[in-house]
Amino acid sequence: MSLIAENVTYSVGSKNLVSQISLEVKPGELHVLMGRNGAGKSTMFKLLCGDFEPTSGEILLNGKPIREWKRKHLAMTRSVLTQDYEMQFPFSAREIVELGRSPYQSTKEENDKVIFEAMEITNTQKLGDRSYSTLSGGEKQRTQYSRVLSQVWGNPPKYLLLDEPISSMDLPNQLKLLQVSRHMADQGYGLLLILHDINFANQYADTVSLLKEGKLAASGKPKDVLTEKNISDIFGVEMNVFDSPNGIFILPKLSKMEQTIK
Ligand SMILES: Nc1ncnc2c1ncn2[C@@H]1O[C@H](COP(=O)(O)OP(=O)(O)OP(=O)(O)O)[C@@H](O)[C@H]1O
Numbered sequence: 001m002s003l004i005a006e007n008v009t010y011s012v013g014s015k016n017l018v019s020q021i022s023l024e025v026k027p028g029e030l031h032v033l034m035g036r037n038g039a040g041k042s043t044m045f046k047l048l049c050g051d052f053e054p055t056s057g058e059i060l061l062n063g064k065p066i067r068e069w070k071r072k073h074l075a076m077t078r079s080v081l082t083q084d085y086e087m088q089f090p091f092s093a094r095e096i097v098e099l100g101r102s103p104y105q106s107t108k109e110e111n112d113k114v115i116f117e118a119m120e121i122t123n124t125q126k127l128g129d130r131s132y133s134t135l136s137g138g139e140k141q142r143t144q145y146s147r148v149l150s151q152v153w154g155n156p157p158k159y160l161l162l163d164e165p166i167s168s169m170d171l172p173n174q175l176k177l178l179q180v181s182r183h184m185a186d187q188g189y190g191l192l193l194i195l196h197d198i199n200f201a202n203q204y205a206d207t208v209s210l211l212k213e214g215k216l217a218a219s220g221k222p223k224d225v226l227t228e229k230n231i232s233d234i235f236g237v238e239m240n241v242f243d244s245p246n247g248i249f250i251l252p253k254l255s256k257m258e259q260t261i262k
Contacts, residue, residue: 001062002026003048003078003159003190008057010043017043018214020057025192027157030185032201032222033194035211036235041194044211045163048192049080061159075103078159079151083167085144087132093143094119094128100150118150119143121180123173137168145177149184156188163194178204198239198250202226210234223248 003025010018018040025031025048033041046052047059050066059066061077069077079100087096097119101111119125122142127135135143145165152158162181166174182204185191195201201208202222209219212234218225226248231239238253 001157002060003062003192004060005044005048006058006060008044008047008054008059010047010052011055016055016214018047018211021211021216022057023209023216023219025159025161025190027159027190028185028188029206030181030191030193030204031207031209032205033192033209033211034196034198034201035217039211040214041211042163043214045161045192045194049078049161050074051080072103075151076158077152078161079148081144081148081160081162081165083163085140091132092128093124093130093132093135093139096132096143097124097146097150100147100153103151114150114153115146118146118153121149121183122146123176138170138173141165141168142173142177145180149180152189156184157190159190159192160184161192164196165193166195166200174200198226198231202248202250226250 005021005023008018008021009016021044033044035041043052047054050059050069053067061069066074094115097115098111100118101114119128122145124142124146127139127143132140132143148160148162152160166177169177178200181191181193185206205222207220208222208225210217210225210230217234218230226241228239228241231237231250239250240253241248241250
């Protein structure tokens with residue numbers, strides 16, 4: 001049981017957007033994918049979702065190639081939060097969350113219960129009757145997070161794939177959503193998150209995978225992967241990695257504009 005990329009390459013014309021990447025998202029684990037802009041994170045994400053078919057290699061979901069999964073069963077096993085969360089239709093926030101229930105033939109009571117719980121955990125209950133289009137960027141992101149939760153609510157192991165899920169959120173909501181993600185992993189879900197914040201990745205992830213120019217440059221426990229050398233090699237910035245009783249934390253070596261970005 002897991003979501004596995006097996007030696008996956010994805011090419012457009014003669015260009016490999018990702019090359020020979022193998023990684024695993026395990027139930028009970030929070031896996032963070034990082035790398036510079038253009039490193040291939042979104043491409044890898046779409047491959048793992050089953051939206052892109054690899055040029056070579058295979059994506060396996062619970063042992064079966066993802067391309068062989070029926071759409072409905074796939075939707076009931078893994079849900080996906082992309083960065084594209086604008087909607088053109090006049091839905092309420094609650095109706096957006098309800099969309100996550102469309103693969104199921106549950107009773108209204110069951111659906112209402114799941115929708116309630118999925119909105120409760122992201123603190124979006126009070127937005128339920130609001131028109132989705134009038135919500136702020138962070139409120140829309142929290143509502144969409146509830147939608148993906150409602151899609152795979154109950155009976156883990158299931159998978160949540162989240163592309164920059166906290167990018168529009170303020171600090172309290174970022175922490176809340178990362179804690180919810182951690183909680184879901186602890187409940188037995190497999191989570192893949194694309195994040196840009198190295199300290200959040202360090203604090204919440206079980207596994208961090210770093211992409212560089214379409215290749216997997218490092219993968220493993222945060223403290224083994226988020227080293228000064230890897231950060232310098234992969235992001236081209238010089239950072240200090242400090243040890244503290246609460247684990248490592250990472251800060252730029254220079255606080256001003258003196259640092260040259262490679
Ligand atoms: N259809 C395409 N044809 C050619 N190049 C593409 C195509 N789609 C993406 N790319 C390029 O592939 C590279 C990887 O893109 P991808 O979106 O996976 O990067 P990313 O790591 O998610 O970046 P970001 O952090 O900016 O979102 C980029 O250089 C991008 O310009």
